Amino acid sequence: MFPEKSNFFTFQHNLCYNIYKVNLYESYHIGDKGRIVDHLLELKNITQSYNKQVILQDLTLSISQNQSIAFTGHNGCGKSTLLKLLAGLIRPTHGNVLYYGAPLFHYVPERFPKMNLTARQYLRHMGYLDGLSTEDVKTRYKALCEEFFLSDMLDIPIKHLSKGTLQKVSVIQALLKTPDVLILDEPLSGQDTDSQDVFIQKINELRRTGMTILMSCHEQYLIDSISDTVYQIDRKHLSLADSPENAAEKHYILWFDKKEGAEIPDLCTGRIKSCCGKYRIEVKESESNPVIAYMIQEGWLLRRMEDADH
Numbered sequence: 001m002f003p004e005k006s007n008f009f010t011f012q013h014n015l016c017y018n019i020y021k022v023n024l025y026e027s028y029h030i031g032d033k034g035r036i037v038d039h040l041l042e043l044k045n046i047t048q049s050y051n052k053q054v055i056l057q058d059l060t061l062s063i064s065q066n067q068s069i070a071f072t073g074h075n076g077c078g079k080s081t082l083l084k085l086l087a088g089l090i091r092p093t094h095g096n097v098l099y100y101g102a103p104l105f106h107y108v109p110e111r112f113p114k115m116n117l118t119a120r121q122y123l124r125h126m127g128y129l130d131g132l133s134t135e136d137v138k139t140r141y142k143a144l145c146e147e148f149f150l151s152d153m154l155d156i157p158i159k160h161l162s163k164g165t166l167q168k169v170s171v172i173q174a175l176l177k178t179p180d181v182l183i184l185d186e187p188l189s190g191q192d193t194d195s196q197d198v199f200i201q202k203i204n205e206l207r208r209t210g211m212t213i214l215m216s217c218h219e220q221y222l223i224d225s226i227s228d229t230v231y232q233i234d235r236k237h238l239s240l241a242d243s244p245e246n247a248a249e250k251h252y253i254l255w256f257d258k259k260e261g262a263e264i265p266d267l268c269t270g271r272i273k274s275c276c277g278k279y280r281i282e283v284k285e286s287e288s289n290p291v292i293a294y295m296i297q298e299g300w301l302l303r304r305m306e307d308a309d310h
């Protein structure tokens, strides 16, 4: 009677195809401020077409644990498509998606299907699919519904709920059990301002626990509130956004040694300078993790990271 949660909004990656699990020993790199951080997933030369029309072309992207990334771009540029690719919900036309380990993903879709189930029935069932006990499910959804001002609407069939309320139900189902990666497709659309505040506070709490957040979004204040890295999709390609906020960011100098055959990743083309046999690149704080990840992936060795202002 109920759909499998894996076919719904929450799933684990062993259910998806075109996915390559990578040996965990390969999954560490030196991250921001010299910490060891976990590699989580990578897109390698991904192209996505629908009916022979290319939507996303040759995207390469590396994501680390605990990054909070916002994907921006005009309507129809491919944000939802990219999130589905990252989540393993759709098979890329070309290229590979690599997952390090078996992260648990939860997904808040942009649109919620109309259903006869009430919000309570739906949340209960989602909790059971997450493996929570009856008592835990109840405690959890009740607390979340109170925080999101939803308690009075729990017994209304989902097909009669407003867009903003549906969005809240969708967020709550994704938070019943804490995932490793939370994927949010335009999560604020339709939510009232009080619920938006609760949402932002909740997401930042989850970020402090190490969760990775991948979000598509149009609202700058949401991006500023919860994201540490912003990518924009433009004409089928992905690039780091260069906003005035980013310009005011702290800068770092990364020093690398070049191993034989190491290539310069696209993100760093024209930015690497050679100096006394070493190679340096200046980066903004928000791009340091992806730059390090791409460089190491291409065969470079990170030697030092220093504050660009000193």
Ligand SMILES: Nc1ncnc2c1ncn2[C@@H]1O[C@H](COP(=O)(O)OP(=O)(O)OP(=O)(O)O)[C@@H](O)[C@H]1O
Pocket: 050, 051, 055, 073, 074, 075, 076, 077, 078, 079, 080, 081, 082, 110, 216
């Ligand atoms: N299953 C599909 N079959 C055919 N075309 C699709 C499919 N899914 C998406 N598209 C098309 O791919 C393009 C990108 O869609 P997508 O939903 O990823 O964009 P988006 O950036 O999330 O848009 P928005 O900001 O409006 O939500 C659009 O032109 C859309 O019509």
